[in-house]
Amino acid sequence: MARNPTRGMNRRGLLAAAVTLPFLFGPALPFLKPKQAKAQTDPLPSWNDGANKRAITDFVARVTQHGGPDFVPPAERIATFDNDGTLWVEHPMYVQLAFALDRVKALAPMHPEWRDTQPFKAVLEGDMKTLGAAGDHGTAALVMATHAGMTTEEFQKIVTDWLATARDARFKRPYTELSYQPMIELLSYLRANGFKTFIVSGGGVEFMRPWTERVYGVPPEQVIGSSIKTRFQMRDGRPEIFRLPEMNFVDDKAGKPVGINEFIGRRPIAAFGNSDGDLEMLQWTTMSECVRLGLIVHHTDAEREYAYDRDTSFGRLDKALDAAPLNHWLVVDMKNDWKKIFAFE
Amino acid sequence: MARNPTRGMNRRGLLAAAVTLPFLFGPALPFLKPKQAKAQTDPLPSWNDGANKRAITDFVARVTQHGGPDFVPPAERIATFDNDGTLWVEHPMYVQLAFALDRVKALAPMHPEWRDTQPFKAVLEGDMKTLGAAGDHGTAALVMATHAGMTTEEFQKIVTDWLATARDARFKRPYTELSYQPMIELLSYLRANGFKTFIVSGGGVEFMRPWTERVYGVPPEQVIGSSIKTRFQMRDGRPEIFRLPEMNFVDDKAGKPVGINEFIGRRPIAAFGNSDGDLEMLQWTTMSECVRLGLIVHHTDAEREYAYDRDTSFGRLDKALDAAPLNHWLVVDMKNDWKKIFAFE
Numbered sequence: 001m002a003r004n005p006t007r008g009m010n011r012r013g014l015l016a017a018a019v020t021l022p023f024l025f026g027p028a029l030p031f032l033k034p035k036q037a038k039a040q041t042d043p044l045p046s047w048n049d050g051a052n053k054r055a056i057t058d059f060v061a062r063v064t065q066h067g068g069p070d071f072v073p074p075a076e077r078i079a080t081f082d083n084d085g086t087l088w089v090e091h092p093m094y095v096q097l098a099f100a101l102d103r104v105k106a107l108a109p110m111h112p113e114w115r116d117t118q119p120f121k122a123v124l125e126g127d128m129k130t131l132g133a134a135g136d137h138g139t140a141a142l143v144m145a146t147h148a149g150m151t152t153e154e155f156q157k158i159v160t161d162w163l164a165t166a167r168d169a170r171f172k173r174p175y176t177e178l179s180y181q182p183m184i185e186l187l188s189y190l191r192a193n194g195f196k197t198f199i200v201s202g203g204g205v206e207f208m209r210p211w212t213e214r215v216y217g218v219p220p221e222q223v224i225g226s227s228i229k230t231r232f233q234m235r236d237g238r239p240e241i242f243r244l245p246e247m248n249f250v251d252d253k254a255g256k257p258v259g260i261n262e263f264i265g266r267r268p269i270a271a272f273g274n275s276d277g278d279l280e281m282l283q284w285t286t287m288s289e290c291v292r293l294g295l296i297v298h299h300t301d302a303e304r305e306y307a308y309d310r311d312t313s314f315g316r317l318d319k320a321l322d323a324a325p326l327n328h329w330l331v332v333d334m335k336n337d338w339k340k341i342f343a344f345e
Numbered sequence: 346m347a348r349n350p351t352r353g354m355n356r357r358g359l360l361a362a363a364v365t366l367p368f369l370f371g372p373a374l375p376f377l378k379p380k381q382a383k384a385q386t387d388p389l390p391s392w393n394d395g396a397n398k399r400a401i402t403d404f405v406a407r408v409t410q411h412g413g414p415d416f417v418p419p420a421e422r423i424a425t426f427d428n429d430g431t432l433w434v435e436h437p438m439y440v441q442l443a444f445a446l447d448r449v450k451a452l453a454p455m456h457p458e459w460r461d462t463q464p465f466k467a468v469l470e471g472d473m474k475t476l477g478a479a480g481d482h483g484t485a486a487l488v489m490a491t492h493a494g495m496t497t498e499e500f501q502k503i504v505t506d507w508l509a510t511a512r513d514a515r516f517k518r519p520y521t522e523l524s525y526q527p528m529i530e531l532l533s534y535l536r537a538n539g540f541k542t543f544i545v546s547g548g549g550v551e552f553m554r555p556w557t558e559r560v561y562g563v564p565p566e567q568v569i570g571s572s573i574k575t576r577f578q579m580r581d582g583r584p585e586i587f588r589l590p591e592m593n594f595v596d597d598k599a600g601k602p603v604g605i606n607e608f609i610g611r612r613p614i615a616a617f618g619n620s621d622g623d624l625e626m627l628q629w630t631t632m633s634e635c636v637r638l639g640l641i642v643h644h645t646d647a648e649r650e651y652a653y654d655r656d657t658s659f660g661r662l663d664k665a666l667d668a669a670p671l672n673h674w675l676v677v678d679m680k681n682d683w684k685k686i687f688a689f690e
Binding site: 075078152196205206209213219220221222223227230231232234237238239241248254255256257258261262263264265266280283284287 | 423497541554558564567572575577579582583603606607611625629632
């Protein structure tokens with residue numbers, strides 16, 4: 001038996017053996033080249049082979065090995081992903097900011113006073129310098145004017161309609177197509193290995209929920225994000241939830257572990273980010289006695305996407321980049337680690 | 346064919362026909378009585394047959410019937426359950442209040458000042474009348490003194506240790522055994538039909554999460570409740586989440602639909618409660634054009650459990666009881682609808 005491992009196999013078994021034991025057949029079966037066989041089973045085909053890809057698959061193998069020292073039961077396989085810059089593009093500005101600017105323009109006819117009020121005036125005049133100088137206070141004013149004052153169902157429709165028509169200026173594509181193919185593969189790979197995948201983003205939770213299931217396979221109840229306050233009310237005998245112009249929760253920096261605890265109630269075993277906004281989430285996830293995975297997406301590819309880290313207003317990566325080697329976090333080099341960035345390439 | 350429905354069936358098919366068409370065989374096959382066949386498949390064995398049980402199974406049949414007019418895809422089959430008085434006992438007081446009182450006694454040696462400070466003095470002296478008169482303000486003081494000032498991991502251990510040893514005075518049982526068997530069957534039945542079951546309780550979320558998976562099959566990330574604020578911090582190089590003496594979210598009354606929207610981001614299609622604290626959740630769930638299920642557990646069995654509704658401090662059911670017939674919510678009569686209340690009976 002040992003000398004003839006194919007004895008007793010049917011045709012399907014022979015094909016499987018040809019795939020797993022290609023050295024036995026080699027050139028005799030040119031239609032089953034090892035490369036092809038590998039492409040069929042590689043769960044991360046858009047990732048180049050290398051230390052980072054290997055570290056990911058090694059981690060998954062360890063925590064899913066029944067009886068192994070690092071085994072984690074499926075219920076505890078919680079993985080958290082930042083969104084902007086980790087799962088989709090965040091340059092030249094956060095997509096949600098592009099949405100807010102478009103909404104200001106769309107609503108301007110109903111707000112003649114905006115022509116003389118900052119930061120609305122700057123938005124309407126395309127004066128990005130003044131807008132940038134308005135800082136967090138200015139951004140908050142834009143968010144409240146465009147994200148509050150309607151029901152949750154109305155807001156969901158506004159977001160869905162906008163995403164259906166808005167196009168990124170550089171790629172001329174819907175923003176949802178600017179999601180990173182290697183990360184979508186990673187989400188699927190983790191789920192196929194019993195993980196529950198969550199988004200934990202500084203972005204608005206109700207801006208993400210209408211499309212995360214379709215784009216990332218992450219259902220609304222597994223999306224955690226920043227939020228404004230809401231109020232339950234009856235209007236004309238119908239119940240509704242109304243969005244109020246007041247911050248409720250900022251899911252960024254130290255707010256991320258707080259949000260994870262509040263919404264999930266378990267500590268993740270793997271976390272994925274790309275900026276200093278993810279530092280505390282990575283610390284909370286990985287600073288443990290057990291095997292954990294922390295990963296930072298480093299934007300290094302100006303040609304296919306963008307190149308930035310310490311010096312940017314959107315997705316600044318500075319402290320977390322310094323903390324990565326000390327904490328054994330993987331730093332993914334988009335240019336060298338990813339064969340493909342977008343599905344449409 | 347129509348005249349002989351059993352033609353072409355194998356033995357197994359014949360047996361199935363005997364079960365589904367008992368009138369054809371009747372006394373000829375006494376070993377396959379309809380009653381036996383039914384008992385084996387009844388997903389709600391602790392529920393007496395009747396209009397309420399039938400309405401529940403009819404609802405589930407309708408929303409799960411592929412191609413039917415009321416079909417709801419599995420991803421949207423969200424069911425929300427109140428906890429106190431709906432899934433477990435809330436008399437003579439909420440279990441969490443019993444926990445807080447025990448904690449005050451346990452912590453009293455470190456707080457000599459409590460001997461002269463209300464409401465702590467009343468707790469230590471067993472003076473329930475004074476304690477009751479202290480109202481919400483007094484309760485809040487007890488909660489902050491016993492639920493804050495430690496990490497989330499420490500609090501989880503305190504709750505787990507307490508539940509392992511504390512016993513209800515009347516039933517002499519651990520509180521987790523005072524969960525309602527018919528409701529546990531209902532949770533399982535819904536999950537078996539593709540529903541995702543959530544707890545939406547006025548109780549503290551971190552008081553529930555340590556045991557809801559074991560007792561109800563509901564994992565921590567599907568438990569929504571009231572919460573106090575927390576802070577992420579590093580202590581001796583280790584990350585932790587520290588519980589602060591300040592309310593964060595009150596998941597009761599109009600807070601329930603707000604919490605459902607914030608944590609789940611979808612509108613439930615079925616909701617289960619027992620008090621006025623669940624009124625808005627029931628409205629938000631059922632006031633829809635589509636087929637929805639609202640259910641109120643009515644405490645009518647003083648012998649096996651407790652009997653109360655409009656006139657009680659814990660689980661007052663008044664407005665929601667009046668609203669039930671107008672909204673076609675089922676009102677479960679515990680005495681007559683439930684064969685068994687607790688598993689240990």
